[in-house]
Every structure is written in structure tokens, then in C-alpha cells.
Amino acid sequence: MPETTPTGLTRLAFGGDYNPEQWPENVWHEDVRLMREAGVTMVSVGIFSWALLEPSPGEYDFDWLDRLLDLLHENGIRADLGTPTVVPPVWFYRAHPEALPVAADGTRYEFGSRGAICHSNADYRAAAATITTQLAERYADHPALAMWHVHNEYGVPVSACYCDSCAAHFRRWLAARYETVDAVNEAWGTAFWGQRYTDFDQINPPRVAPTVGNPGQTLDYKRFADATMRENFCAERDILHRLAPGIPVTTNFMTALSQCDSVDYWAWGREVDIVTNDHYLITDGRRTHVNLAMAADLTRSVAGGAPWLLLEHSTSGINWQPRNPAKTPGQMARNSLAHVARGSEGAMFFQWRQSRRGAEKFHSAMVPHAGTESRVWREVVELGASLDSLSTIRGTRTQADVAVLWDWHSWWAQNLAWRPSEDHDARERADSFYEALYDRHLTVDFAHPEADLSAYPLVVVPALYLMTEAAGSNVRAYVENGGTLVVSYFSGIVDEHDAVHEGAYPGALRDVLGLTVEEFSPLLPGQSVRVTGPDGSELTGDVWTEFVVPRDAETVWTYADGPAAGLPAVTRHHLVAGSAWYVSTRLDAQGLDALLGWASDDAGIAPRADLPRDVEVVRRVGESGTYLFAINHSSSDVKVPLDGHGTELLTGERAAGRVALPAGAVRVVRLDG
Secondary structure, eight states: OOOOOTTOOOOOOEEEEEEEGGGGHHHHHHHHHHHHHHTTOOEOOTTHHHHHHSTTBEEEEEOHHHHHHHHHTTTEEEEEEEOOOTTTOOHHHOOOOGGGBBOOTTTTTSSSSSSSOTTTTTHHHHHHHHHHHHHHHHTTTOTTTEEEEESSSTTTTOOOEEEEEEEHHHHHHHHHHHSSSSHHHHTTTGGGGGGOSGGGGOOOOOOOSOOOOOOOHHHOOOOOOOOHHHHHHHHHHHHHHHHHHOOEOEEEEEOOOOOOOOHEEEEEEEOSOEEEEOOOOOSSSSSHOOOHHHHHHHHHHTTTOOOEEEOOOOOSOSSSSOOOOOTTTHHHHHHHHHHHHEEEEEEEEOBBBOEEEEEEEESSOOOOGGGGSSSSHHHHHHHHHHHHGEEEEEEEEOOOSSEEEOOOOHHHHHHHHSOOOOOOOOOHHHHHHHHHHHHTTTEEEETTTTSTTTOOOOOOOOOOOOOHHHHHHHHHHHHHHTTTEESSSSOOOOOTOOOSSSBBBTGGGGHHHTTTEEEEOOTTTTEEEEEOOTSSEEEEEESEEEEEESOEEEEEEESSSSSTTEEEEEEEEEEETEEEEEEOOOEEHHHHHHHHHHHHHHTOOOOOOSTTTTTTEEEEEEETTTEEEEEEOOOEEEEEEEEEEETTTTTOEEEEEEEEEEETOOOEHHHHH
């Protein structure tokens, strides 16, 4: 069986993507010297090197990679070795131009970027298998090899192709999924608009049409595209497992909801030996550390709670957003250790040495253009020492307080055309609910809607437009057994085929919430509504309202104005041993905090009034002990309470009762006992 941690790595992973092919070979020795100075333990190599490894069809040049891996091994640095299948060589595309993907409007992309692949193309699949086999046969026993890194960031920038090869593959996929064309017609509701098919050969991908297409077809094509990429990953993985047994295989995810929306990471997490993730700050004015925490929590959840690995992030600014500010002093370490607090077994970067040429030459790196006389380099060296001092946390697990239900299939379905309001954004609701939980100092696990929820006193559903009957039964059983559920509007509406559940809204959640919704009544831009409580207090909502009819639920807050004036806005349903809350408008941050406060009281979760805003406290627990991570994203010094005594690992100081946490700092206390 493959390992589930990088082979031979005895400390936390620290390093980055290493692309020595961009530099003369004399620079390699300087690089390795600097890696040792910084405390680097592992680097990722070969990810974009197909054209160098196979400069012409069937002719291979591994000499340079031999020398590189030998050099790394001689210096005690492990290698995350890539299969370079994200960018086939130009000679491959000139021989097989049909391997370039086609957009929905019929445009065929050209060579010259990365990730331009038709994943259904048989020639690409064969070539990818061949280069992967060559690498595995040559390096399976190399002493530097720690793990295999298949492809790179599947789904970025192209996930779906609409060519004729994909059309044929899609038909085969549908036949395997549905067995008969009549079952496809039923699932997609093709009786509407006369779209009925009588043979699988009549079905094409959802290419550009005069108006909106069939939503069931579009949703299934997203599933097909994701499954096709995963087929190719598994094909490479299986070659590596066969030829290099015992070496773990991964591919780098991008779980941040703002960075990749075409991959079902619940499914992918079951296929990799180690879950790894790339994360880059979205610098759009929001609190970037909250999105970072959310991405880390989601990655850990995809890993089933097991330790995972941050395989890429940035030392400072990036280069692909409209504006790319540099990280402030100390922010790189704070970002890195926040990922570690939430389960990562290290902190890796893109990339080691900043490029002088190419599309990412302004993307920061561990060795910047300014060299080793720079703040970035000094902070890299300091971070390496910090990670070394935290080696004992390896194998421990992050403790969560609450769960948030999330499903990529629901996100895909909600984002299809012709929904009640384009202003309702599932990701925005997930971000907002997560931020509200974060500000209540609660650590979050994400969970699939059909997963076991019994470990959580509180479960939040920020946006699940698509819910299966099994998911609805699952959350009902959770509440009946004593759990507290919070559901936001436009959830539970359709089944897995995007068909509205029979009966009144909210379909799969109707019984557990103890209510029905007669109609949605979205608001126009700029409109808002007042929501009042029995004590006269007032909250504000926008974007959405509903005509809610309580059945067994009690009305907690009422619309004071707007189209649903006088009707329930927030309800609560006592069901056997638990309770289910429902909010039918988009509450602002103040309203979400109030709602989650009431639900937390139901769940028996005590407030953390002793912690200020933008100070996060997270625990990792395992055989080696209990570790409390305290991270201060604010500009004020604070003291964080400890339930006991311990040793602060970054400074070596003893801590009792409270630990001093300077502005912008991180402290990690290993608690006694």
C-alpha cells in the first residue's frame, strides 16, 4: 500500500516548486546551498518538463533530471516528482491537433499556454501513460523520491472540451450512468421544449445554442468533464502504484471556492494518497485570512480530517489578479502557520527561485529577484526554522467545533441559467456564513450532505440548492437525534437531476424545517427589508425574500416590510431532541451573528467572548500531545487564555494561564499532560 505521508520525510514539508531548467546548471549548486540554509526539506520538480524529457517522439533525455535528483539526495532534500502531463510538447500537438480542447462555441484553443488538453483524446491519454511509465521505471527506487505529483491543478484553466471526441465519450458516459436513452430523457426532462432523444447518438455536448439549453444536460456535462479528468489522473496513478509501489501519489487541488469551480473534490479526495492543496490570497479588499482559513478547513475536510499538505502558496505578491500587493512583514509566516494549524503537514511555495522570463516572472518566490539581501529571503529562513521547531505536530489532527454542508454538484446546478435571482450566489453565502462562524472563534469542518454528522453539535447549510432525498433524510435524522441545524434560503429545492422536488418548497428540507415556502420573491438591486423580533429588535436583509408558511415551526423574526411583510423571516422547529432554524432572506453580518448566536445556544456551544476579532485559536491533537495555535491577524497585542500550562514551541518559553500574542504574531503552545 502507498504511504499517506511523503516517503522519508521526517520533518514538516518546507520548500517549493523547483524549476532548474530555467537556469544554467551552475546555479543548481547555489540553489541547493541556499535550500540547506533555509531548512528546505522537499521540492516539487518536473511538473512542466515534458518537452525537455521527451524532446521528440520516443526520444528521451533524463540525464539532467538524474543529476538534479542525485544533487537533491546528496543534500538531504526530498523530491515531489511530477508527471509533466499538464503541458504536452508542441511536437505532440502538431502531430495531434485534435488533442487541443474546443470551447462551447466551437473555438479550438492553440498551444502556447498550459492545461490546453482534451481529456477524452485517445492520443493524449496514450502519450501521458507513456511518459508516466518512463518516469516510474527510471525513478521508482531513487532515494530522493518522496511522492509523485500527477499533472497540475486539474480544471485550471480548462476543464471541459466540446469536441467530437468528447461528444462520443459523453454518450458512453451517459449510457453507463443511465443505461437507456429513456432514462436520460426522464432525468433531463426533455419533454419540455420538445428535446426528446430516441438514441444516444443524437446527444451532443451542451454547445452554444440560441437561448438557454437543458439544465439537466449541462449539469451532467459538468459531472462528465470532472469524471473524465479524474479518469486520466487515476490512469497515471495506477501506473505509478504498479511500478513504484509504496510511494504515495497526489495531485494539487485548488479547494478555495473562488479559485476552481469545476472539480468535485469530495470525489477526488478518495482517489489520492495524500490530499494536497494550492492556495493564493484573493486581494479584493476582503479579510484574506478568513478565506485562507476556509480553504484550509475545506481541504482538511476533503482529506477526511486527516493531515494534508499545502503544496503551493506565495511568499509575497502574485501576478494574475488585477492588483497584486506584496505581503506585509510577517504575513508570509502567519499565512503559512495558519494552514499548519488547520491540518497541513508543512508549507510549500510556488516557486523556489523567481523566474526572469515567462508569464509568471512577477510572481513572488522563496529566492526573489532581489536575492538573499531581501526581506522575503530573511522571512523564508525564519519560517524554515519555525517549521523545524514544530516537527512534533506531524500526524496530529485539527479539532473542529461545527460543520458546514457543501456540495460542488449543488454549486454547479445553482449557477446554471435562469434562476430566480442572479444576485443570489452560493459561494457568497458560504463565505459569509463561514466568516460569521470564524468571528465566533469556531473551527469548521465541511461535510458532504450525506455524511455522518453525529459528531457536531451545530450544522450549517448556507446554500444547498440541490439536495438528494438521502441528504434530506440525513439532516432530519441528525436533528431528531439532538443536533442543531441552521438552513439559509433556496436550499433543498431540486434533486440530483435539477428536477424540483415534488410538492412545496423547500423539498428535501420541508419536514425537518417544519414549514413550506409558497413563493420566492427576490428583491431588486438596492432594495432591502427590515426583519423584527418580538422584543422590537431589528435586522436587515437584502437580495431575497420568501412567502414562508409555518407548519410545525415557530416564527422567531418577522418581515416588517417588503413583499413578505408580516410573514415569518426566521423560524425555529423543535424536532424530537433537536432544533432546525431557517432564514429566508440574506442577512448582513450583524444578522448572521445574531442567528448563529441563537443556534449556538441551542447547540450548547459557549461563546468565546475572551477572544478579540481577527485572533484565531485552533487545536491539533494526537499521540504527541495537544497543540494550541494562536494567530493574531490584528494590529494590537493580546493575551490568549490557556486551559493549563505548556511550552511555546516557537520561542521555547513556558506559558501558564495565558500566552502573550503580539500584533501579527503566531504562538504554538504544546500543552502539558
